[in-house]
Amino acid sequence: MQMRSWKVTDFGKPLEMIQQEIPEPTGTEVLVKVTRCGVCHSDLHIGDGYFDLGSAGRLNMGDRGVPLPHVLGHEILGEVVKGGPDAGAVPAGETKLIHPWIGCGECSICKAGQENHCAKPRTLGVYRDGGYQEYILVPHPMFLVDIGNVDPTDATPFACSGVTVYSAIKKALPVHDDEWLVIMGAGGLGLAAVSIAHAMGVKQVLSCDIDDNKLAAAKEMGATATLNISGDDAAKKLADATGGGPRAVVDTVGANPTAKLGYFSLVKGGRYVIVGLYGGDFTVPLPTLPLRAASMIGSYVGSLKELKELMELVKAGKVKQVPIETRPMDQVQNTLDDLRAGKIVGRVVLTN
Incomplete structure (x- = not known):
């Protein structure tokens, strides 16, 4: 079976929709059907291929190990489909928010719970394919975060913003x-x-x-x-x-x-x-x-522990939701263009 992915095929150029096979999870990976993905301003920088360092020039994403072609999108929520042979029991059929700021899992920083500071990151939407597609592989079920009774659209931006x-x-x-x-x-x-x-x-x-x-x-x-x-x-x-x-x-x-x-x-x-x-x-x-x-x-994004702490505040009803507009996933390029032009108040969440 095939799925649609919207990929950066050349830095600074519009995304291309590409049909490809739905991946099969291996090892501890978990296959998730993407139902929502938020659009973040950093996607513009990654898609452009650089960050502006002022007088120091540019930080080029290609030099940082961002592969091409590449799927952007790191505010990801979806339905768990199945796990790989080493993933153990996974909550198949349940909707989960995905923590995208994933490290190597082996270094002292990762073991201290600061995987977002890892020197060998495996960030979804940056170093691994992200959520602007119909299915995604998550490296381990530990990165699936419970949202309780929170509306899935409302929950999605908490993974990054x-x-x-x-x-x-x-x-x-x-x-x-x-x-x-x-x-x-x-x-x-x-x-x-x-x-x-x-x-x-x-x-x-x-x-x-x-x-x-x-x-x-x-x-x-x-x-x-x-x-x-x-x-x-x-x-x-x-x-x-x-x-x-x-x-x-x-x-x-x-x-x-x-x-x-x-x-x-x-x-x-x-x-x-x-x-x-x-x-x-x-x-x-x-x-x-x-x-x-x-x-x-x-301050660079947040850890898995911090995302779980935040979601407890959200589930308790203590966090007022920012304005959110939903659009179909195939409107991703138009949405990025609107974000660049400053036309978006709050967040846009794309839906499959």
Whole structure:
């Protein structure tokens, strides 16, 4: 039997729909019928074939071991079909969210439960084929995550956007009740961060963006306040809005303007946590790091343990869902184009 896959066949070119045989699981692999896959901004970078490093040039995905042709998509949910001969009993017929941030499984980092930091990653949608297809092989049943009674469409983005900001906010904490957490960006990641921050007990959350429509969505998600940071007076407006500066900033954009504004806005001892991958660079005067006791922290997605922790909050009804639009899987290229053009508020989940 055959299935459809939408593949990058050449970096920077539109995806191609390719018919191929449904794979057979071997070893500990599990075959899952993909019913939903979220669309993430990092898919644009991977499809383009590089990340923008500013003055340092480009980080080329081909040099990083991303194969071609390749299936993107790492926010994956589907129905378990069967396991390989070494997979043991698998929950055939059940719908599971898939943790895509998979490591080698053998190194000390993986054994410590930080497989998302593994130096030999096997990430679905990055180094192994992802979810923009009708079936997928998951390396081990341990990466199948229970969603309880959560609507499958709602659950899908938590595999990336959700767990990414959950892990970042953990690094940004503690933020006391009289202090502010700033979320840079009100796209899919930023909206999820607002909701999850509240679920984690943060009292004062300021959402910053240059798009008033996205800021309105952030307010709906529960942002204590919003701030349009376009214009030359953004630093003053941010300081005024937070009473002198935030305790922590989570930057879901990762561009030069948000990085500079976020880092330099911090109060003494503050923490700037970056998860966005838009690209570029900025200069930090080195004496300001110790003089301000400031921390600059990179946060890369999240671990399996963190995804399970997050899903417990979701199943308990503590996380407000970001706006989600569903589209058929064969609209994946149009959806990526819309995402690049900034036309999407919240997330798009593709369905098979």
